Amino acid sequence: MRAGRRTIVGAFLLASVLAVTGCSSTESGSPLGVGDKPTGDTSGGEPQAKAKITADPAVDAKDVEVLKPIKISVTEGQLTDVSVTNPEGKPVAGAVAADKLSWTNSERLGYGKTYTYAAKAMGSDNKPVELKGSFTTMTPAKTIRATVNPTDGQTVGVGMPISVNFPDVAPKDRAAAEKALKIETTPKVEGSWAWVSPNKVDFRPKEYWPANTKITVSANLYGVNYGNGYGKADVTSKFTIGRNLVIKVNTPEHALKVFKNGALAATYPSSNGKDADPELNTPNGTLIVMTREPVGDFSNPKYGYTNVKKKWSMRISNHGEYLHENEENRANIGKNNTSHGCVNLYEADAKALFDMVLIGDPVEVTGSKANMPTTSEVNDWLYPWDKWKSMSALK
Incomplete structure (x- = not known):
């Protein structure tokens, strides 16, 4: 009677051990080797294996962030095989460390997917252990x-x-x-x-x-x-x-100058924004050529003109300033500043400039009463370097 009862108890303990060793993690306590019995077992079985495999994310983890590294580790042994697969059964790229104590992924995970892992290791006592499980990544609300x-x-x-x-x-x-x-x-x-x-x-x-x-x-x-x-x-x-091409406009000179590699390459007569009215100046500041338009629409009902088209237009700000031809203002080009903020050029000169510029070429304006507001784009060069650096979120 007693011998039979002892056999039943031993079988129950063995079944319990097998149940917990098939799936373990850092969050589920110390894992056991397959077929091992807990320390202190009195049923006469083999002692517990030394090697322990753990995984992060843990078995059955939910809402795992996709940038979280997968790490499968072993103590008191070395990994012999690790596989992590996506829902389609394809392996996730990764590698075992040179010391065979851990495996990490080199491939990022997808949103809202379940990944399955299986790992095997050989303990320092020459007893094998394994770990199997899965986890699911998050599905962002936005x-x-x-x-x-x-x-x-x-x-x-x-x-x-x-x-x-x-x-x-x-x-x-x-x-x-x-x-x-x-x-x-x-x-x-x-x-x-x-x-x-x-x-x-x-x-x-x-x-x-x-x-x-x-x-x-x-x-x-x-x-x-x-x-x-x-x-x-x-x-x-x-x-x-x-x-290297830089455009310079000193408004009192009534001229636009083009510098290549620091040397003057061309000078074109211009008529710039009205000197007497800061609202109509061509404002001071370093801007860039933002767009190149063979024909630009300069309609502005605020100042009483509509359906005004000008050739060879180069936008230099979202404040309203362009470089462009304006043959209608030919009498003032090179002599007087009479525009509403744009740099007016003869048509032939505007075409020559249009053909040579790239988006991003700097346009340096000086000599005006008004400065370009930093609320206008592109405003990057309107900030001194120290101020610019202070606008980083990592300062």
Whole structure:
């Protein structure tokens, strides 16, 4: 009678041990080797295996963030086999460390997916153990998209900033967003990110970009927690800085000058914004060529003119300033400043300038009574360098 009862109790304990060793984690207590019995077992079985496998995320974990690393570790032994698979059964890329004590993934996880892992190890006592389980990643209530400018393959001027835009939702945690941004340049260039609006962070160099700089932008924003949503996708761009060309307009001189590599290359007579009225000045500041339009629409009912089209138009701000031809103002070009803020040129000169400029070429305006407000885009070069750096979320 007693012998039979002891056999039944031993079988019950063995079944209990097998049940807990098939699935264990850092959060579920110390795992056991397959077929092992707890320490202190009195049924006469084999002693407990020394090796213990743990996993993070834990078995059956829910709402795991997609950027959280998977780590499967072993103590008192070495890993012999690890596999982590996605819902389609495809392996998640990863590798066992050289010391065979841990495995980590090198592939990021997807939103709202269940991943399954299985790991085996050999203990220092030459007894095998294994761990099996699964976990599920989070499904965000909101994902936030981003864009980058310049885009792939462009060649732009030496004043061109790099912009990462969040057009739909401004990130609450700007530091988290900025930490995910990476700039690689050849040659190396000193620069800084700055938040120029709640929805946009720009990178500009301390000085103009060196000519022919190669730039790679990596905005690794997928899965980033902004505090009010998660990054929807990474965005990247590779582009090139062109030749060094800078446009200078000193408004009292009634002339636009083009400098290439620091040397004067061309001078074009101009008529600039009215000197007497600061509201109509061509404001002081370093701007950039933002757009190139063969024909621009300059209708402005506020000043009494509609359906006004001008050729070879180059926008330099969102404040209303352009470089463009204005043959109707020919009598004042090179002599008087009579425009409402634009730089008026002869048609032939405007065409010559239009053909040589790139988006991002700097336009330096001096001599006016008014300064360009920093509320106008593109405003990056209107800030002194120290002020610009202070606008980073990582300062």
